Amino acid sequence: MAPVNVATSAGQYPIHIEPGRLQRIAQSVPGNATRLVIISNPVVDGLYGAVLRQALAPLGKPVMTIIVPDGESFKSLDTLNTIYDRMLAEKLDRRAVILALGGGVIGDMAGFAAATYMRGIRYMQIPTTLLAQVDSSVGGKTAVNHPLGKNMIGAFYQPVSVDIDIDVLRTLPAREVSAGLAEVIKYGLILDAAFFEWCERNVAQLVALDADALAYAIGRCCELKAQVVSEDEKETGLRAILNLGHTFGHAIEAGLGFGTWLHGEAVACGLVQAAVLSGKVLDLPAEDIERVRQLVRAIGCPDVAPDLGQDSWLDLMQGDKKTEGGEIRYVLLPGIGQAVVQAAPLDKVQETLEETVGNVTIERESARARETIASGG
Incomplete structure (x- = not known):
């Protein structure tokens, strides 16, 4: 189907919805990206991390992967700090691009990391759950939880694209x-x-x-x-x-x-x-x-x-x-x-x-x- 365009104050970005989109992900990567940072969890990375890295290889850009624990209970400031630690240790600059590979937890955390690292770098949403594909990956809401409330610490920060591969839903519980x-x-x-x-x-x-x-x-x-x-x-x-x-x-x-x-x-x-x-x-x-x-x-x-x-x-x-x-x-x-x-x-x-x-x-x-x-x- 034709991309769905989302119009925001910062401009438009596309939502691509198609089987096999993961293999064509390079089409969405900004051409001036210096580094690519995949943020995922162990389960999703085990299923699709290698596929994504192979799809990115023709771009010839350095790719690093940050794996964070799986689950809503890890959508926290502590987990966010581990993401910052890796990115700072790798000396990522402002033209680095984050790729959020996972469900809503990954999308929210990776988006918030993008919104706040060096006051904002670009990111792409690659949602792998149905919930994330129809809701949380679209619209730029990024956040982590606090013990006293869900999604209470966050920012509105739009991705440069949302890439939805319907095929990945076959492996969903x-x-x-x-x-x-x-x-x-x-x-x-x-x-x-x-x-x-x-x-x-x-x-x-x-x-x-x-x-x-x-x-x-x-x-x-x-x-x-x-x-x-x-x-x-x-x-x-x-x-x-x-x-x-x-x-x-x-x-x-x-x-x-x-x-x-x-x-x-x-x-x-x-x-x-x-x-x-x-x-x-x-x-x-x-x-x-x-x-x-x-x-x-x-x-x-x-x-x-x-x-x-x-x-x-x-x-x-x-x-x-x-x-x-x-x-x-x-x-x-x-x-x-x-x-x-x-x-x-x-x-x-x-x-x-x-x-x-x-x-x-x-x-x-x-x-x-x-x-x-x-x-x-």
Whole structure:
């Protein structure tokens, strides 16, 4: 498909979406780059690091690789400092280019390292998870976590390109696929009712990683996010709707400990909670709330939230970045395909928590994952 262009204050950059893009990655590397720095984790580097380095070899530029630990719990200032240590030890200059090879954790950390090393060097996003391909790799949000909040230390810093290779999704664990699909359906909920309906009709193909279905879904999500980012790059207004489900979801992640649930799993549960709250505050029809719940179940994500204790829930949500003047602002749905950002009465939030929280297993595993294990896949 043709590249999706993202227009920002610094200019435009392309999102390339195609099978085999990894082998053609040299096409996206800036011609005046002095050094190339691949930042990845052990798992992704083991799968695709050699392929990427081979694809870069014809450029004749020095390539170094920085491997950081895998997982949300390592998306921290400590890990960031190990990246700085290597880059400074190698005396990288301002024309070096970082290549973020991995999922959202790698993309966020590598992007923040690029934003802050020598006050800013260029970087490319090469997302290898579905969630990163449809969401976190696009739009220039970079950050690390703090023990008191997710993504609280970061910067808006746009990449020079996003290169999405659909083929890499074949090696994703089933839970990662389910988590990524949560962000896919989010776009339909906030911006495109027809796309949400398409997801309902094609959920089986998406879960099965049908190439045509994936290409369409990834492309549509990138188009929608590019539109929003172009209108509101720094999240001063419209872009906040992209956080549907995230106020609840971030509370789950922080309350259980980062990495216990995948980000997309927490967001999926948060979508259900946001829909329930929307019913109480904006009269979202009960049948639409049920559609959200059924689609979350169909992608293999949890629709019941863990019991963190109501006081803990409210305290964790109070720390969300959308809180203004001590008031929690939620992304809510007047209808499927529409979203607003506003406060909600405390009693309605408490009712929502009472109705959506239950006794759930923390170390959860999607039904699809269990089926894969049972079949020996």
